[in-house]
Each structure stands twice: as C-alpha cells, then as structure tokens.
Amino acid sequence: xxxxxxxxxxxxxxxxxxxxxxxxxxxxxxxxxxxxxxxxxxxxxxxxxxxxxxxxxxxxxxxxxxxxxxxxxxxxxxxxxxxxxxxxxxxxxxxxxxxxxxxxxxxxxxxxxxxxxxxxxxxxxxxxxxxxxxxxxxxxxxxxxxxxxx
Numbered sequence: 001x002x003x004x005x006x007x008x009x010x011x012x013x014x015x016x017x018x019x020x021x022x023x024x025x026x027x028x029x030x031x032x033x034x035x036x037x038x039x040x041x042x043x044x045x046x047x048x049x050x051x052x053x054x055x056x057x058x059x060x061x062x063x064x065x066x067x068x069x070x071x072x073x074x075x076x077x078x079x080x081x082x083x084x085x086x087x088x089x090x091x092x093x094x095x096x097x098x099x100x101x102x103x104x105x106x107x108x109x110x111x112x113x114x115x116x117x118x119x120x121x122x123x124x125x126x127x128x129x130x131x132x133x134x135x136x137x138x139x140x141x142x143x144x145x146x147x148x149x150x
Contacts, residue, residue: 001081004037006047011070013046015147016077017095018140020086024095038062046077071147078148087141088122088131096126106130 004024005013013025024037031052038045038061045062047053053064063080065073077083091098101123107115109130122131 001083002041002043003046003077004034004041004043006031006034006045006049006052008048009046009065009073012065012073012077014092015070015074015144017090017092018087019074019078019083019144020089021083022090022095044081074147085144087144088137091124091127091129091131093129094124094127096124098122098131099125101130 002022002024003013003016005016007027007029010025010027013023016023022043024041024043026033026037029037031049034045034047034052035055035057037043038058043061045052045058046065047062048065048068050064053062055062063077065076067073067076088098090096099122101121103115103119103121106121106123110118110121110132114132114134118132118134120133123129124131
C-alpha cells in the first residue's frame with residue numbers, strides 16, 4: 001500500500017515508513033500537488049483537510065485523518081487498510097527502500113562500538129542512511145506497542 005500525506009501529517013508519515021509503508025511526505029506541497037501525486041503514483045492521500053479528502057478526482061482514494069494524535073492516526077490508517085508491520089523496510093528520512101548490506105562495507109560509516117557490537121546493517125537505497133538494531137529500534141518498537149495497545 002502506498003500513501004501520500006499532507007503537510008499536517010509529518011509524524012504519521014514517519015511512523016508509516018517505520019512500519020514499512022511507502023509514504024511520500026512533502027512538507028510544503030500544494031493540495032493540487034498532493035492530488036497529482038496520489039493519482040499519478042497510485043497512492044492513497046492521507047489528509048486532515050475535509051475538502052481535500054472529498055475531491056472528486058481522488059475517487060475514494062483518500063482517507064480523512066480524524067485525530068490530532070499520532071498514535072490514533074496510525075491506528076486509524078492501519079485499521080482502515082489492514083496494514084501489517086514490516087519494521088524498517090523503508091527509510092524514515094526519505095522513504096527509500098532499506099537494503100541489507102555487508103558489514104565490512106559500512107565499517108567507516110558507523111562508530112567503532114556499533115561496528116563491533118552489531119552484525120546486521122541496512123542502507124537506504126536513496127539517501128544512504130545506515131540502519132542497525134540499536135536502542136533506538138527498541139524504543140521505536142516499545143512506542144509502537146504502546147500505540148497499538150499491545
């Protein structure tokens with residue numbers, strides 16, 4: 001499932017990326033740009049704007065996000081589309097796909113302690129950001145569990 005999120009939903013976009021959803025977020029995009037992206041790239045438009053959600057051009061390919069709290073927004077989207085969690089498949093920064101990389105290939109790109117204590121690494125195919133399972137991952141998983149009431 002692919003999404004495009006309006007300017008009010010930056011935190012939601014980041015969380016959708018963290019759970020593996022292809023989510024475009026452009027902070028200063030005009031409504032017409034969001035509609036165009038949704039149509040051309042076959043994405044669902046996520047918005048807090050009632051009028052934008054009702055645009056005929058979208059033909060039901062939008063979801064009006066009702067709550068202002070990120071946790072409730074995430075739950076709404078997950079329930080509306082029956083999303084499954086695929087943690088860290090997409091870059092939280094740019095939405096690129098995260099690909100596994102050979103440990104030796106990132107030796108100079110991560111702190112020595114991280115290199116010595118971690119075995120699995122991923123790199124964003126677009127921006128090059130490097131990912132590994134550190135305490136930040138555990139924190140994100142705990143927060144997600146709290147959001148989802150698990």
